[in-house]
Amino acid sequence: MTKEELKRCELRSHMFKALAHPVRICILEKLKEKPWCVCELAEVIGINKSIAS
Template sequence: MDDRTLRRYELRAELFKALAHPIRILLLEKLRERPWCVCELAAEVGIEKSVASKHLSQLKSVGLIADEKRGTLVEYQLVAPCVLDMAACAEGTILEQRRKRLGIAAAE
């Protein structure tokens, strides 16, 4: 196993880690509609703004969203909408597998 390959898998894992929390997926879905500032998102999702800020910072650190300061606000916007298709695909995959397993279990 060469180091370059390992590094690539670490990179992929980092992005999946950023997506591995329901709140972060919800935040991304909101950002698909339009840009939002932190306090709007925190209120919408029902969490502390410090928590929202940290989740958004994680998403930003892997390059999925970008921020822009406007006075005292920080507006976040979606940069890589393709990941949301990935998220929908993830749901499809997991549901399909679940159905298959149930089907097999029923058939046995």
């Protein structure tokens, strides 16, 4: 692998780490549907507003 390919893989691994929590994935799934405010997301997913923000 080239240095560029390794760097790209490293960046992707950081992205996947950021998405590793199920709540984050749920938030992304909901955001695909429409724009939501934090209050709505928190209520729909069943989490605190502070976690959703």
